[in-house]
Amino acid sequence: xxxxxxxxxxxxxxxxxxxxxxxxxxxxxxxxxxxxxxxxxxxxxxxxxxxxxxxxxxxxxxxxxxxxxxxxxxxxxxxxxxxxxxxxxxxxxxxxxxxxxxxxxxxxxxxxxxxxxxxxxxxxxxxxxxxxxxxxxxxxxxxxxxxxxxxxxxxxxxxxxxxxxxxxxxxxxxxxxxxxxxxxxxxxxxxxxxxxxxxxxxxxxxxxxxxxxxxxxxxxxxxxxxxxxxxxxxxxxxxxxxxxxxxxxxxxxxxxxxxxxxxxxxxxxxxxxxxxxxxxxxxxxxxxxxxxxxxxxxxxxxxxxxxxxxxxxxxxxxxxxxxxxxxxxxxxxxxxxxxxxxxxxxxxxxxxxxxxxxxxxxxxxxxxxxxxxx
Amino acid sequence: xxxxxxxxxxxxxxxxxxxxxxxxxxxxxxxxxxxxxxxxxxxxxxxxxxxxxxxxxxxxxxxxxxxxxxxxxxxxxxxxxxxxxxxxxxxxxxxxxxxxxxxxxxxxxxxxxxxxxxxxxxxxxxxxxxxxxxxxxxxxxxxxxxxxxxxxxxxxxxxxxxxx
Numbered sequence: 001x002x003x004x005x006x007x008x009x010x011x012x013x014x015x016x017x018x019x020x021x022x023x024x025x026x027x028x029x030x031x032x033x034x035x036x037x038x039x040x041x042x043x044x045x046x047x048x049x050x051x052x053x054x055x056x057x058x059x060x061x062x063x064x065x066x067x068x069x070x071x072x073x074x075x076x077x078x079x080x081x082x083x084x085x086x087x088x089x090x091x092x093x094x095x096x097x098x099x100x101x102x103x104x105x106x107x108x109x110x111x112x113x114x115x116x117x118x119x120x121x122x123x124x125x126x127x128x129x130x131x132x133x134x135x136x137x138x139x140x141x142x143x144x145x146x147x148x149x150x151x152x153x154x155x156x157x158x159x160x161x162x163x164x165x166x167x168x169x170x171x172x173x174x175x176x177x178x179x180x181x182x183x184x185x186x187x188x189x190x191x192x193x194x195x196x197x198x199x200x201x202x203x204x205x206x207x208x209x210x211x212x213x214x215x216x217x218x219x220x221x222x223x224x225x226x227x228x229x230x231x232x233x234x235x236x237x238x239x240x241x242x243x244x245x246x247x248x249x250x251x252x253x254x255x256x257x258x259x260x261x262x263x264x265x266x267x268x269x270x271x272x273x274x275x276x277x278x279x280x281x282x283x284x285x286x287x288x289x290x291x292x293x294x295x296x297x298x299x300x301x302x303x304x305x306x307x308x309x310x311x312x313x314x315x316x317x318x319x320x321x322x323x324x325x326x327x328x329x330x331x332x333x334x335x336x337x338x339x340x341x342x343x344x345x346x347x348x349x350x351x352x353x354x355x356x357x358x359x360x361x362x363x364x365x366x367x368x369x370x371x372x373x374x
Numbered sequence: 375x376x377x378x379x380x381x382x383x384x385x386x387x388x389x390x391x392x393x394x395x396x397x398x399x400x401x402x403x404x405x406x407x408x409x410x411x412x413x414x415x416x417x418x419x420x421x422x423x424x425x426x427x428x429x430x431x432x433x434x435x436x437x438x439x440x441x442x443x444x445x446x447x448x449x450x451x452x453x454x455x456x457x458x459x460x461x462x463x464x465x466x467x468x469x470x471x472x473x474x475x476x477x478x479x480x481x482x483x484x485x486x487x488x489x490x491x492x493x494x495x496x497x498x499x500x501x502x503x504x505x506x507x508x509x510x511x512x513x514x515x516x517x518x519x520x521x522x523x524x525x526x527x528x529x530x531x532x533x534x535x536x537x538x
Contacts, residue, residue: 059532223488223490241465310442332447334443
């Protein structure tokens with residue numbers, strides 16, 4: 001940490017500038033936050049992003065549609081499948097493809113598993129942010145179960161390239177059902193265990209309860225979405241308000257908070273994991289054998305036009321704006337990354353709080369810098 | 375750029391209602407109303423963008439409280455700015471489109487209406503060189519401050535190397 005002292009004319013110290021990051025473990029990547037302090041209070045905070053900018057949107061314009069999917073893997077690198085799904089849905093909307101049921105069930109099961117894996121990572125690192133060392137061990141253990149399941153299905157642990165335009169790459173491997181059921185049982189028990197370990201912990205409550213309350217109007221105005229928006233008490237989930245795929249076939253709830261503080265943001269995610277498990281269980285009951293790829297041409301060439309799709313990623317409202325000029329490459333791809341919009345609110349959230357809370361507040365946003373910087 | 379007719383995706387009921395409601399509330403002769411796949415599309419002249427956004431945000435029947443996305447598309451002869459709007463209370467959505475001259479891309483900022491626009495506008499300024507008037511701090515966002523050029527534009531080379 002680099003510390004500069006601002007001195008006024010008479011030589012006494014006015015306030016202090018602290019550089020938090022870009023190489024700071026609690027920024028969850030390469031993100032710099034310049035804090036201006038008056039004693040222990042934060043007077044002003046200036047976020048600096050772009051350290052991980054790879055120009056993904058521009059790169060998409062040079063790749064063919066099926067190659068672009070691999071770039072979407074690398075945006076939100078904690079929930080890769082959700083990113084792949086968003087782009088594939090956009091291309092399918094322009095192509096007017098009918099996706100076979102089985103492909104949708106496979107996509108839904110894997111995306112919900114990815115949501116749990118992402119929230120488990122959040123659970124672990126949020127414990128660390130708040131000063132608890134143990135949860136990260138439990139969070140990673142559970143995430144590992146899901147990652148190894150992904151490895152069996154897609155062949156990769158992170159960069160899957162599994163969801164393809166028109167369906168999925170290949171069918172589920174033999175014996176997947178039994179393995180998934182045993183993982184579900186383990187996760188069911190693990191979520192309870194994690195809940196007991198941290199949720200009502202007195203020290204954790206003291207660090208997070210009533211810290212950085214975000215009113216509902218501010219959250220909406222800042223474009224904050226996902227668990228953070230729901231923690232303010234607004235019932236909003238793209239899976240229910242604008243259902244895509246087969247989400248209208250499942251019965252699940254939207255957990256909400258009531259004060260919008262850090263603890264609510266944490267607890268909404270904990271409950272969301274249970275809802276995701278319930279969706280997976282329902283999907284496993286409904287899934288039937290069948291086709292996994294829509295009948296389409298080998299070379300993807302959507303007609304001229306544009307479309308905007310919205311999906312609910314673990315971090316919020318993930319949108320893809322796709323413009324096609326009828327050629328083999330997209331004309332323009334714009335990713336509406338949920339972390340990008342959520343992170344905007346940090347300046348507002350940090351003003352007037354204690355510097356010790358900065359790490360807890362930033363952690364509660366659960367940002368992924370790959371998605372913020374694109 | 376007109377899209378082809380989509381068979382299975384049409385305007386939902388709330389959005390159909392919105393399309394009928396909009397002309398009477400906005401009452402601007404220069405605005406073009408249309409649809410694209412499942413969304414209401416408005417083409418707005420660039421000098422009207424701020425008053426129209428203000429009406430869309432404040433009018434109790436429209437009440438667009440959420441700016442979902444702000445993006446720029448470079449069509450070489452025009453720069454098109456897209457505002458994707460949504461209303462949590464009324465549950466309708468629409469797209470505002472605004473065409474700019476690429477030689478002099480200047481438009482009013484909407485960041486005092488939706489705070490969400492702040493970073494989206496900075497990003498558009500950074501990558502496309504669009505100037506947003508009355509923006510609180512229109513600096514580069516993703517690229518370093520001393521970077522030259524606007525890499526989002528089609529005129530910016532994508533791969534400088536030759537394939538070998």
